[in-house]
Amino acid sequence: MTDISIIGLGAMGSALARAQLKAGRSITVWNRTSEKATPLVSAGATSAATVSEAISASPVTITCVKSHPQTKELLTAASKVLPEKTIIELSTGGAKDAEDLAQLIENAGGQWMVGIINAYPHMIGDDETVLSVVGTAEQWAAHGSIIKAMGGSSVHVGDEAGMLAALFAGLFTVRQGFMWGMIYGALAAKQAGIPLKTFSDLVPISMGMMKPYYDYFAATAPNATYDDPPATMRTYAAALEDVLASYEVLNARDELPRLFVEMAQKGMDAGLEDKALTAVIDVLANEN
Ligand SMILES: NC(=O)c1ccc[n+]([C@@H]2O[C@H](COP(=O)([O-])OP(=O)(O)OC[C@H]3O[C@@H](n4cnc5c(N)ncnc54)[C@H](OP(=O)(O)O)[C@@H]3O)[C@@H](O)[C@H]2O)c1
Secondary structure (H helix, E strand, O other), X not given: OOOEEEEOOOHHHHHHHHHHHHOOOOEEEEOOOHHHHHHHHHOOOEEOOOHHHHHHOOOEEEEOOOOHHHXXXXXXXXXXXXXXXXXXXXXXXXXXXXXXXXXXXXXXXXXXXXXXXXXXXXXXXXXXXXXXXXXXXXXXXXXXXHHHHHOOOOEEEEOOOOHHHHHHHHHHXXXXXXXXXXXXXXXXXXXXXXXXXXXXXXXXXXXXXXXXXXXXXXXXXXXXXXXXXXXEHHHHHHHHXXXXXXXXXXXXXXXXXXXXXXXXXXXXXXXXXXXXHHHHHHHHHOOO
């Protein structure tokens, strides 16, 4: 028996395997193209001939192949050895596939965790590296140290397999909000005859406000504490109205500023004018 088995020895799976060896754990490895196991075997790993043999060799198996459907295919063929085993799926994938995979493992009598790796292979094992993981609190308590050997700043997000895709969608939307903000900003600048070089050079002034924006969000949204903000919903709503008016005068496309105005107005209509702008989260969420 070994401590951990690793299935999938591509760029990422090999890095995960090396991190576990470095943490002092004994490992069994399997890869579809068996030659990729050779460097790890030289470093002390045991090579398994089949997926079933790999899973049988350890209480915990990390899977890191192309995506969840490929893991599902491999585990379906090895379902007889899943009872009492924990599978930590670290291939990237969608919400529905993650839920299907978790169901397959549960039905076969095993336990699961699913994670997203927010890093390149060379960052695996670093203290700052983050794997976002879902699974029960008990699984996290039992196997958090295995995860932290691969990413020292890893976090337990919750217990639903589909949560990771939602987390990715939410965080990508944060970044894309900034990207599309620049794109719509460029539309206003172009209509006004401001060279995009000038506009682009001035964007870092807005970027300087990102940290205060984040601090405002973090101080209000997580605990729903929306009272006495440094800038109220009324202040934001008025500024957004002015921005939209400028787009209209310029005859520039205005879907994005119009969306901002409409959303802030929903907060105002709900009587939240003295609250933080982030109080609108509850208003919008309750519309579902
Ligand atoms: N590389 C990164 O920067 C990075 C970052 C975050 C997350 N990830 C995620 O990590 C996972 C692996 O990525 P990678 O960079 O290691 O990719 P990779 O180097 O292309 O390796 C892919 C791995 O998946 C295996 N595989 C693919 N289809 C398979 C199948 N049908 N049956 C069995 N094994 C199969 C490959 O086996 P063969 O060797 O036989 O082809 C190989 O071990 C992906 O889900 C990726 O999104 C990667």
